[in-house]
Amino acid sequence: MIPDLDSKIGISVYSTKFDGIGGKIRTTPEDFEVSEKILEKTLNSINQEEGYAVYKLKKKRIDTNHALSDIFRKKGLRLKSLGLKDASAITEQFVCSGNKGKSIEDYSTEKYSLKKIGFVKKPLSKKDMIGNHFKIKISDCTNKLSSFEEFNNVLNFYGYQRFGSKRPVTHLIGKAILQRDFDKAVELVLSFTSDYDSKENNEIRQKLVDKQNYNQYFEKIPKQMDIERIVLKEMIEHDDAFRAIRAIPVSLRRFYIQAYQSFIFNKSLSTAFTDGENMFESESGDVCFDFNGIIGKFVKGLDQKLAIPFVGYSYYKKTRFDYHISQIMQQEEITPKDFFIKEMQEVSSEGGFRQAAIDCSDYSSRDDVVEFTLSRGSFATILLREIMKPSDPIYAGF
The missing domain is CATH 1.10.1510.30 (Hypothetical Protein Yqey; Chain: A; domain1)
Structure with a gap:
């Protein structure tokens, strides 16, 4: 049975046949650890001389945005993150100053600590981030965690936080x-x-x-x-x-539009999977990402990951998923050109592509603890949803 909450966000299938171990996550923040991974090349480019200051931000019981605005308020330093980490976890991430030369020494409060690790020639951006490593304890679950092996067959849905x-x-x-x-x-x-x-x-x-x-x-x-x-x-x-x-901040208004695009994406994945489309292997005519994350056409023999259109005003129709996506948009009474908002151009979105399946590496489990690394933009809760199959995701800590 798919929980009602999942249906509301466009998820109507499970990708795996695993029975689920039940249980709860985030019983305490210590049960959910996240650390950001950046490119080796970027890591090696951090020096001790000058440029844009780079810090490691460790935090718990506070989300990234609130931690950064607190630092700005108390220290006058405006920092940018590569990704957002929520409050109910212990998280470690890279943050970077947007101004050359201006830096502060290490600083901490009871909810976060900021440690300077050096300088870079140009500010870090999302492109420098590979993904996140997770270590998660699942409380009150059955003892079958070790028998979950389908971590490479999980659809790349947008998670509940979105x-x-x-x-x-x-x-x-x-x-x-x-x-x-x-x-x-x-x-x-x-x-x-x-x-x-x-x-x-x-x-x-x-x-x-x-x-x-x-x-x-x-x-x-x-x-x-x-x-x-x-x-x-x-x-x-x-x-x-x-x-x-x-009057709502522009970043949040853009997020609302992206959330609706995510809903259409989730529905597209669900319906294509239900209709028997192969979502885990690319085939002739598909659009794919190569190992550098560059988008292009399917080439036989290359290591490529299947990509699904993310609807916007530049929606690309020529894929085997157009039938499903167009039907969903018809039901929703939305067209691609609606994503260009003349009255509010700053939140218009051209769309793009997103990987169809989660890219999971370094997977391991022991007793009731699971560890894995996910590429940027994938949600740990979506992999955990397949492992736990919770009847009530919110009660289960999602």
């Missing part, structure tokens, strides 16, 4: 923006409720369904609902939904 986990709404907001329905987008930001959200949050959201309550409830919105406060303030002052959505 959609808001406990409150899977990000893709719905993205769709409303694409359909230029800004009233609907405001309504979703403020009043979309979820069974997994807290009773207090849901009660406030239910009140915000009615515009008459906006003024009265503004002060009652908890501090952590910062986006809701931004949108509500604009609605109270100007009663203009377009203006209220545009």
Whole structure:
């Protein structure tokens, strides 16, 4: 049985035949360790002379964005990360200064530590990152972890975090923006409720369904609902939904669009797999990534990884997956050109390609602990979903 939450984010299949061991992850942050891996060449280019300062950021109980904004607030140093790491784990990642010469000595708080490891000639970017290594303890599970062997046959779905986990709404907001329905987008930001959200949050959201309550409830919105406060303030002052959505930071508005693209991607993978398409081997006519991550056509005899279109305004139709993708877009009442948003061009997206299967290496397990490395952009929770087959992903710690 596929959990209801999975269906909501476009996942309607399991890739493996494994029965699942059940259990829970993230019982404590120490149960979930993540360390970032960067290219050997990049690692060797870090020197002790001058340039852009590079640091190792170790953290727990705080996500990357909040840690970096705390460093900026306390130390005046603006740092960029190569990827985002969430709060409910112990994580280690590289962060880099955007300004030459400006650096600080090691610094730590109870939630994170920042250690300078040297300088690089040009700032690090996502291209320098290979992936992440995970070490995860699965509590309260059966003792069959050692019999899971299908780690190279897992579809590369976008994980729960991409959609808001406990409150899977990000893709719905993205769709409303694409359909230029800004009233609907405001309504979703403020009043979309979820069974997994807290009773207090849901009660406030239910009140915000009615515009008459906006003024009265503004002060009652908890501090952590910062986006809701931004949108509500604009609605109270100007009663203009377009203006209220545009007040949301651009990075988050882009994330909403990407979340909707991720939903279509998940649905495309699910339906193509159900229809019997081979998702783990590329064939003639396919678009593929080579071992350097460069996109191109299938060439017999080369080591290539199958790629699936990620829909945007430059959607590439000439693949064996167009039938599935076009049908999904028809059901969703969306077209590729909707991804060019004339009214809000800064969040337009041309789309691209994403690997069909997870690239997993260094896999090992012992007792109730599993370790593996995933390439950049793949989700550990999607591999764990195949190992655990949880009936309730949120209860299981996803």
